[in-house]
Amino acid sequence: MKIFINGEMKSYDQNNLTVFDLIVEAGIENKKYAIECNGHIVPKSEIKEKYVKEGDKFEIVGAVGGG
Amino acid sequence: MKLWEQSVAVNQNDALTIGSRSFKSRLLVGTGKYKDFNETRQAIVESGAEIVTVAIRRTNIGQDANEPSLLDFLPPSEFTYLPNTAGCFNADDSVRTLRLARELLDGHNLVKLEVLGDKETLYPNVIETVEAAKTLVKDGFEVMVYTSDDPIVAKMLEDVGCVAIMPLASLIGSGMGILNPWNLDIIIKNSSVPVIVDAGVGTASDAAIAMELGCDGVLMNTAIAEAQKPVMMAGAMKKAIEAGREAYLSGRMNKKLYQASPSSPTSGLIK
Numbered sequence: 001m002k003i004f005i006n007g008e009m010k011s012y013d014q015n016n017l018t019v020f021d022l023i024v025e026a027g028i029e030n031k032k033y034a035i036e037c038n039g040h041i042v043p044k045s046e047i048k049e050k051y052v053k054e055g056d057k058f059e060i061v062g063a064v065g066g067g
Numbered sequence: 068m069k070l071w072e073q074s075v076a077v078n079q080n081d082a083l084t085i086g087s088r089s090f091k092s093r094l095l096v097g098t099g100k101y102k103d104f105n106e107t108r109q110a111i112v113e114s115g116a117e118i119v120t121v122a123i124r125r126t127n128i129g130q131d132a133n134e135p136s137l138l139d140f141l142p143p144s145e146f147t148y149l150p151n152t153a154g155c156f157n158a159d160d161s162v163r164t165l166r167l168a169r170e171l172l173d174g175h176n177l178v179k180l181e182v183l184g185d186k187e188t189l190y191p192n193v194i195e196t197v198e199a200a201k202t203l204v205k206d207g208f209e210v211m212v213y214t215s216d217d218p219i220v221a222k223m224l225e226d227v228g229c230v231a232i233m234p235l236a237s238l239i240g241s242g243m244g245i246l247n248p249w250n251l252d253i254i255i256k257n258s259s260v261p262v263i264v265d266a267g268v269g270t271a272s273d274a275a276i277a278m279e280l281g282c283d284g285v286l287m288n289t290a291i292a293e294a295q296k297p298v299m300m301a302g303a304m305k306k307a308i309e310a311g312r313e314a315y316l317s318g319r320m321n322k323k324l325y326q327a328s329p330s331s332p333t334s335g336l337i338k
Contacts, residue, residue, distance in 0.1 A: 006125040026128045032138055033126060034170035036163075041170050059125065061167050065107060065137055066122025066153050067097030067239065067288030 004057040012052075019047040019058075026060060035060045081312065083284055085261055086177065086209035086230035088147065092117045093278070094308045095149070095263065097288025101297065104140040110291055111141065114301035120149045120179055120286070123168050148172055149211065151179040156192065158182060158199035165203060178203070179233070179265075181213035189239040189266075193220045197227060204228035213265050216250040218257060225260050232258055233265035233286060236277065240289040242269030245276055255281045271300075271307035278311025279319070 001012045005022065019042050023029050035042050036059040042050055083090045096116040101107040111119060119141055150168030152161040165178045182199055184192030191214055203210050204227055211231040212224050221232045234254055237243035244267060245251065255262050261283035268274055268287040277285050285308060294300035 005128055008128075026126065027131060028126055031126075031136055032143075032171050034123075034167040036167065041166060043170065044173075059167075060128065061123050061171065062126040062136065063121040063138060063148070063150065063168070063171060064124050065098040065101065066151055067099045067120055
């Protein structure tokens with residue numbers, strides 16, 4: 001399965017990945033973040049139930065320094 | 068009121084109310100451009116600011132889970148976060164960014180809207196700003212909005228429901244100070260929501276002047292972060308905001324153009 005995370009393509013062998021699995025792989029499950037799938041925010045309450053599909057485009061964001 | 072009570076009254080009752088929230092400090096600060104997170108925190112603590120702005124950006128994927136982040140140094144439990152839309156050039160991107168910010172901050176709805184028109188000057192595109200503001204207010208956000216010093220636009224943004232109007236003093240990061248106090252004066256006189264100068268402050272006197280004009284607060288980032296001694300400048304800014312505010316509330320003397328008036332008696336001179 002090929003998906004996009006923050007503009008980069010990633011390949012996975014598994015078919016039963018959840019959005020939460022992507023968050024854990026990104027190392028941010030204990031940080032503040034937000035995630036969009038195909039332009040729609042995935043609420044944190046739903047990320048463990050939402051499965052990743054072929055071609056999904058994710059944006060994962062955090063808060064950084066800024067004015 | 069006894070004389071000493073005048074100053075006590077200012078300190079205790081002079082809260083800054085923004086939307087549904089109340090603050091003691093009238094200095095708001097950005098978190099960008101510092102040397103490191105330690106300096107960021109030290110400067111912000113020295114400034115006494117309660118509200119800090121942050122940007123929303125793609126995270127580094129595959130980072131070490133133990134790597135510290137900005138929020139570890141400035142916990143949301145200690146500060147009120149103001150996510151911004153820096154880098155957005157249209158209403159759609161701004162709205163999308165702030166919805167992500169709200170999700171990231173667990174429903175926190177106080178936000179800073181800035182829609183830029185130009186990469187060189189970072190001047191706001193006020194037309195897109197008004198559009199974005201309408202959408203965000205309808206979606207339940209409390210919007211503090213960066214704008215030009217155009218009094219008509221400022222009033223429009225208030226009318227669509229923004230909780231604070233944030234006119235620029237001069238260009239973002241320029242340190243040029245307050246270029247048009249006359250327009251700021253008009254905006255302040257016509258506004259029934261807080262007016263917070265945002266962008267262009269360079270040194271302490273700029274902040275004091277903004278407060279003396281009657282602004283409700285000042286937001287700055289570069290003025291502190293790019294000072295030779297940021298922590299010291301943060302302290303200076305805190306005092307400047309307080310001094311300017313007290314001067315404003317004290318009711319300054321009238322300017323008497325080209326008219327001198329001696330402070331010492333003119334009678335009883337020795338001959």
